[in-house]
Amino acid sequence: KMDCVSWKTLFLLLRRWLAVLLAYAAVVGATVAHHEPWFDEAQSWLLARDLSLPSLIFKWIRYEGTPPLWQVLLWVANRLHLPYATMGWIAASFAVAGMVVFLRYSPFPWPVKVLLPFSYYFLYQYAAVARSYVLLPLLAFMTAALYKHAREHTYAFCVVLLLLANVSAHGAILSSGIAGAYAFDVLGSWPGLDLAARRRHIGAAAGYFMGILALVAIVWPPADGNFLPGKRPDLAGVESAVAGALVGHAGLSALILLICLCWCAYRRSLLPFMLPMVLLLIFFARVYVNVWHYGAITVYLVTALWIAWPSSGEHSDGNRLDRRLQAGMAALLSVVCIVQLPWAAAAVRYDLRAPYTGAADAARYLKSVGADQRRICAYGFSSVAILPYFDRQIFANQVTSDRTAFWRWNRENRIDAKFGRVGTESADYLVLAIKSAGALVKDSPPPELDSWLAQFGYSLVHVSPGALFWKTGPWETDSYLIYKSDRVP
Numbered sequence: 001k002m003d004c005v006s007w008k009t010l011f012l013l014l015r016r017w018l019a020v021l022l023a024y025a026a027v028v029g030a031t032v033a034h035h036e037p038w039f040d041e042a043q044s045w046l047l048a049r050d051l052s053l054p055s056l057i058f059k060w061i062r063y064e065g066t067p068p069l070w071q072v073l074l075w076v077a078n079r080l081h082l083p084y085a086t087m088g089w090i091a092a093s094f095a096v097a098g099m100v101v102f103l104r105y106s107p108f109p110w111p112v113k114v115l116l117p118f119s120y121y122f123l124y125q126y127a128a129v130a131r132s133y134v135l136l137p138l139l140a141f142m143t144a145a146l147y148k149h150a151r152e153h154t155y156a157f158c159v160v161l162l163l164l165a166n167v168s169a170h171g172a173i174l175s176s177g178i179a180g181a182y183a184f185d186v187l188g189s190w191p192g193l194d195l196a197a198r199r200r201h202i203g204a205a206a207g208y209f210m211g212i213l214a215l216v217a218i219v220w221p222p223a224d225g226n227f228l229p230g231k232r233p234d235l236a237g238v239e240s241a242v243a244g245a246l247v248g249h250a251g252l253s254a255l256i257l258l259i260c261l262c263w264c265a266y267r268r269s270l271l272p273f274m275l276p277m278v279l280l281l282i283f284f285a286r287v288y289v290n291v292w293h294y295g296a297i298t299v300y301l302v303t304a305l306w307i308a309w310p311s312s313g314e315h316s317d318g319n320r321l322d323r324r325l326q327a328g329m330a331a332l333l334s335v336v337c338i339v340q341l342p343w344a345a346a347a348v349r350y351d352l353r354a355p356y357t358g359a360a361d362a363a364r365y366l367k368s369v370g371a372d373q374r375r376i377c378a379y380g381f382s383s384v385a386i387l388p389y390f391d392r393q394i395f396a397n398q399v400t401s402d403r404t405a406f407w408r409w410n411r412e413n414r415i416d417a418k419f420g421r422v423g424t425e426s427a428d429y430l431v432l433a434i435k436s437a438g439a440l441v442k443d444s445p446p447p448e449l450d451s452w453l454a455q456f457g458y459s460l461v462h463v464s465p466g467a468l469f470w471k472t473g474p475w476e477t478d479s480y481l482i483y484k485s486d487r488v489p
Helices: 007-013 015-034 039-050 053-063 069-079 086-105 110-118 120-125 132-147 154-165 169-188 195-219 235-245 250-266 270-286 295-308 312-317 320-353 359-368 381-389 416-424 447-454
Strands: 376-379 429-437 458-464 467-470 473-485
Touching (some): 015 120, 015 320, 039 053, 053 069, 053 195, 069 132, 086 120, 120 320, 132 154, 132 295, 169 270, 169 295, 235 250, 250 295, 250 320, 270 295, 320 467, 320 473, 359 473, 376 381, 381 473, 447 458
Parallel strands (some): 376 429
Antiparallel strands (some): 467 473
């Protein structure tokens, strides 16, 4: 039963898992202390820092392709005058809170509880990297914990579902899928509900429906947005997502999902598993998917199995077949976690030793030479990852009338299109953000770029290498080239 407990009681409840929780918090904390925020992280901070709350929620968030919950939390942090570095610790706090809910309330046996916190998405991608996805495990786990008690705690269940919907597009899909599955279940037992329960469910349903309508109105893509290009249906993206979410092999990962589906059907919990998962895979195929999004499948797989898992009373009353199937599902989930342990270890090791992005180093260099007091022009959308280290917009070619520093995903933004006229900018420094698949930019830029800029009087003075890491190695360059003008003032 979900109830309010004091910190002392909570500590006593978690004493079995305290070593796991402390180890998890220690690894996440050490990683956060060395992690350099890249563009996605910086963009959310700049939106929160430079905008009023109404402007953030009702105007600019729709260009980001995401609901506003994470940015609103960062808006509060900015109004409390917290420094940029605290963003990582805020994310880590939510990750640890998610593990508290998992260890305290999940029905899984101890091998799963020991292994899952250290799997790739829960230890690194949705913990150390400070984006809205860090809220997914916490709110999904709260949803699972409340699901079987939603008849009595209907309003709390509704609030958690709405918060989950406001995390990301994937959170909204999972929230609506779970809500639909629960509604179907309630309608099947509607004649057996008393009047108070019916009123409670009608009120919660109306509140949830209005909340979803408001969310759709807030995030509906604007006509002049250019964040998401047109995309045709792509089953290859779904295949990659399924493989990347579980064990790295498409066939084996699909087989795992099929086994889980069959077990949930056996447990009479097919719809809570199938409906959100199908909606999520359709979204990946028809709208958009990136490697960072694969973990939504992982999070929801755990959530769906949690919902279907027998309670302690059911477990003791179950027959031998039930117990064997349950042990088999626990073993299967443990295997998924074990496969991901090396990915998590490699990601943490990389973040401790190498730059995730060159943005922090580029900001340090610009400050050291006083470049922020000169005219700087920057190109490449990821150049704005440098700006949170300054208290204002320092790139002359990106200045807007409202003096905001975030990157604008609209068609009026022609910054990169004007790179060919860089010779007319009369900049003292140029910053070029390099995004490409492959190895890091190290000692020198592409020769043709260097020679082209030399004719305008620019020479390379600093390189800030970095690369986004994915599972086993660098996945995408995130480096910065800084040029200085050789012109005599």
